[in-house]
Structure formats: C-alpha cells, structure tokens
Amino acid sequence: MKKLLLATAASALIAGAAQAEEIKLGISLGFTGPLETMAGPMALGAELAMKEVSDSGLLLDGSTIVPVRSDSTCVDSAAATAGVERLITTEKVKAIVGGMCSGEATASLQNVAMPNGIVMISPSATSPALSSLEDNGLFFRTSPSDARQGEVMADIILEKGIKSVAVTYTNNDYGKGLADSFEAAFKAKGGTVTVNAAHDDGKADYSAEVGALAAAGGDALVVAGYVDQGGSGIVRGAIDSGAFETFVFPDGMVGSALVEKFGAEIDGSFGQNPASGDEGRDIFLKLAEAAGFDGTSAYSAEAYDAAALMMLAMQAAGTSDAAVWKDKVMDVANAPGEKIQPGELAKALEIIKAGGDVDYVGGAAVELIGSGESAGSFREVAIEGGELKVIGYR
C-alpha cells in the first residue's frame, strides 16, 4: 500500500512537471463471444502501439496514453453500446479502437460515439454497409470492406476461366454481406451466379443444402463460411455426393484446418483472404513476438494500425480534441510523406512535430480510401497436392 501511494505520488509529480496530459484511448472489442479468441491479440496489438508512443514521450509534449478496455461481445449491440457509453462518459476516452463486429460497431457509433463527437477506428468490421454510413467523419477502419473482397474474388474466379458459380454463405450479417457483394461484382464482370443460398452453422448434416446447391449447378462452389463450422460441412457434403469438385474459399475458410480436413480432396480449389505481403507485416510480427503475443492472429496488425493512426493524427493536429484531429486521420495514413512502418511511431511523431508529412503504412499496409476504409490487400492461395500454397498478393 505504501509503495502504491509512493508510486502514485511520484507519477503525479512527474506528470505535473511535464505539463502534459494523460490521454485515455478506449478499446471496445469482443472479449467474450464468438470471436473471443481473436479479441485478445487485437487488444494487445493496439496497446503495443500505445505503449510505443507513451514510451517515446514525443506525443503532444510528452503526453502519455492509457488504454481502457471494454467488452463489445461482437453479437450483443446493447452490451457494446453500454460499454462504449461507459468509456466515453465515465472514462473520458478521446477515441476508441473498435468495435469488432459490424452490427455492434454500427450501433455504438450511431448511439454514443457520434452524439459525443468521439472518433472510432475499427480494425475488423468489414460489412459493406459501413462504407455508406453517415458518420460525421468520425468512423474509419483499417480493414477492407467485404465489397472489396467480393470484387477481388470475382476477378480471381474469372481469371481461372470459371464463368458460373453457386454461392453458399453462413447465415449471418457477415456471410450475407460478403455473398451479396460478390454476387454483384461477379455479375457486373459477366459471370453467372446460379444460386446464392444460406447455410446454418452447427448442424450435423448438410446433405439437404448441398442437394439444393447441386440442383442449381455451376462450375465451382463459393463457400463464404467458417472452417470450424458449417463451411466445412458443406464442402464435405459436396465432395461426398460429387456435387462440386472446385471450391472457392474466401476469408474465414482459408486456414490450416481446411487442408487438415480435406487434404488432396480439394486440389484445384483456391481462395483469398485479407493479408498484407509487405515488409510492414513482418516487422509487426517481430514486435508482437517480442511483446509476447501472436501477431499472426487475424486483425491484430489492423488493431495496432488503428491505434497508431489516432495518435499520429493527434500529433498532426496538435491536440487530443477529436473534433479537430478527425480531419487529420486521412492525411497521416496516405501519401505524400515519409513511409512509416510498425515500430517507427517515434520517428513519425518527430517528423510531424518538425512540420513534415508522413504516410503511415503499418502492419496491414494501410491506405485509406473512400469514406475512410482500408483499400486492403489480399493474399491469393491455391490448394495443390493437399497443401495451401500462396500464389501472390493483390
């Protein structure tokens, strides 16, 4: 207790001496719920960037950053909104890294963040609906919209000479958003979608779903689902009944579990998922390893980037007032300026302080387009000889 008192007194002294403020940043992610395994590394990624900036002592004359976590649950919008409300009104955060899932992110943005004029940068909400949302310039995301992935997937499929596909998606907002944006893109580019049907996760038997897909036909089957859930059930059923031989796997289907389950049975199938092939990612992975967490976990690098963008924008605006620095986010994220990799935040802060310009690249090759979302780079993979092979990045 004595030590704690001493430490508090000492830190109060130091803080007072530096004349700098203590800036609180909220982290609203689904620490419980269906994506709870991803939330941990994401929060650690964001906190890594905050610590880097705090330690440098260069932000706004030596201000420090204090992260405050809140559970967004991913599925319960009311709980997420209540959490963000607490962050803003009680903790007085200046910005929030989050939300994690598209529905919950929209709810907390519209109900709490916008009325209070607080910036939210989501590392992982990918619904196309968020692109056209009225956000007063307060919402950004460091991950690409699924509309973009739909386009990329359509390109890849057409380049393989496949003109007609059947689509099945996991029965939720994410699955439907991705399937619909793909269908629109594929049709616009001259392809045919024979059927676009949902499947429910957690069933033992997908023969009925596969039967309906097979009846519609197509040269390949696009499976916009989860590899640990119904997505694999559909693939198993389709292989067993001989309904489809070629599969297209977006996003959550691309993983080591896929080849463990099917191996050479899905040879000739292909897919893509958001991932950067830049050196920034390797640098981030090393930083994460040194900090003791797994940087390869999905959207961890994006969370680091989200936090980094906030702090660089504050530095560029010279204030922690969100109403002012929200306009600087696009400036620090995009060209012109010096390219900034992960781990170079101190350098970036100095450049900005000296009046220079930065182009933040970060761990996920951030390039903000449109209303402030990542253009996104995708990793194209193919299954050959029962193994997942990286074909390239686009």
Add this chain to the structure above:
Amino acid sequence: MDILNALVALLNFVIIPASSYGAQLALGALGVTLIYGILRFSNFAHGDTMAFGTGVTILGTWGLQAMGVSIAPLPTALLALPFGIAVTALLVLGTDRAVYRFYRKKKSDPVILVMVSVGVMFIMNGITRFVIGVDEIQFDDGERFLISAKAFKEATGLAEGLSLRSTQVITVVTAVLVVWALFWFLNSTRTGKSMRAFSDNEDLALLSGINPERVVAVTWIIAAGLATIAGTLYGLDKSFKAFNYFQLLLPIFAAAIVGGLGNPLGAIAGGFIIAFSEVSVTYAFKKVAGYLGPEGWQPDSMLQLLGTEYKFAVSFAILIIVLLFKPTGLFKGKSV
C-alpha cells in the same frame, strides 16, 4: 428426356440420404414409442440418451483403436456398440431408480413425468458434454464409399454422379436387423409378451402375476439399446456433436406421433415419412425437371418448396396436421 440422369440425381440427393436418415429416425422413434407404450410418458431425454450412448461408444472405439483392434472395412464403432449399450443401460436404469420410480410409485400424471424427463434431459446433456466435450468428432474409420461419385461417373458415362457411403448401407442394414430382433422379442418371448400385456392393460397384467419392476427394467434396457444404436449410426453417417442430438428430438417425436404413439410398426413408418418429407420438400427439383423436360431446357426457378433453413419446420407442420386430423396417428396408436 433423359430419364436415367434424372433418376440418378434423385437417388443421389433424395432417396439414398432420406433412406438412411429415415432408418436413424425410425430407431429413435421406436425407443420413444416403447417408453410411451409401457411407461406411459413421452421421454424428452431420449435425444440426449442417444448422445450419451454415442459418446460412450466413441470412447470404446478409441479404446479399441488404441489396442489395435479393427474390423476393417467396417467401422470399429460397431464393435464398441455393446460396450456403449451396456453403459447407457446402466445410466438409464440408474435414472429410473433415482428419479422416475418415485413418480411411478405416486402414480403421477403423465404430464408430470414428461416435465421430469425434461429435467433429466438437461442433466444428461450436461453429463454428455462433460464426458466427451462439445466439439465435433469424426469417428468413422472404415471404408468411406461403396460407390463414389467420381467412379460412378467414369463407369457409366452419365452426367450425374451417384455416391453410396458405406455408413448409409450399414445404417439401413443394422436398422432392419434391430427391428427384426425387436419384433421377434416382443412377439415370441415370454418377457416380450409380458411387456405387451403390461402395455395393453396394467391392472390385468399385475393380476396375472407379471412383475412390473422387471418389465420396466427390460423396457429401459431396450430403449437404451435402441438409442445407442440410433445415435451411433447417426454419428457414423454424419458426425458426432453433443448438441445435435437435442435437435433430433423434434423429428423423432414427429415420427413416433405420426406413426401412432405406442405402436412400433408406426414408429418405423413415421421415421421414413418424416425423413422423406424433410428431404424432398427442401430439395430443389430444378435439375431433375431439366432432365425430364425437352432437350436443353431448364426451368428458371429452383422448383424448391421450402428453403433448407426451414427443414425443421417440415416436421412441425406434419406433427400439427396429424395431431389435428388423426390424433392417434396413422397406425392406430394412443392419442397424446
């Protein structure tokens, strides 16, 4: 007109899957109907009894595999079945002793017993998850296919593939054997006859010296056997996940009620009726119609009555229709 391709497509996506699913439902419904006939209540815990039995059978399978025992090309799980049945029988006998007997002694209303069985269901569900976990488990280690779609296409030159999984054949064959054994037992053995007598008129059976506790015990053992076999066949054919058996409860009850509760023959017919309706109502007949129509023609719509998401609604609908118009079921069972 391309009747051959249409027939193969129909076989591959409707008839074969529905037959094996129907056999699994029939076995489940037999257990439900037997308990209803003799113990006079609807046992909601039956689905989870199936899950528990399958879970124990999987443990037995792993044990056999570790010892290197195999009956390839048949799945090892068939060898582990007796072990699974024995453990499940002990569990349900224990449940009867600890829970149901109390209410039987008090001559409680059937509806109270039904509620009690709901409680038992939740506890069994918990036990199953505790013992084997919640994850999906594949335990079929035998030969996967009798006819694979690719080989069939190459051999016949047809556009449509036909696949016949070995588990589908095992399911139907086992179901036939089990049903035959059950009917022989009920009709020809002394115990079976005393069970039927007890089911027809409890007081008369007691007067003629039939030991009710013995009848009840035998009924539970048979029900446990049927549940374990049905559950294991379902798990072999699809995959095992503790929660999925809870969802099977609805089609199983629909099957038993459609056939007529308490009537074993009805349970079998009901199982196949439910399975074929579920599969054919949600199947898209576009391709089949295309083959049967003139050359090069394909219907524009999917020709699908209901989306596959609504599969369970089919059992519900049939259940309601039968209860409205023929409460005793198609085969003259007892009214609910």
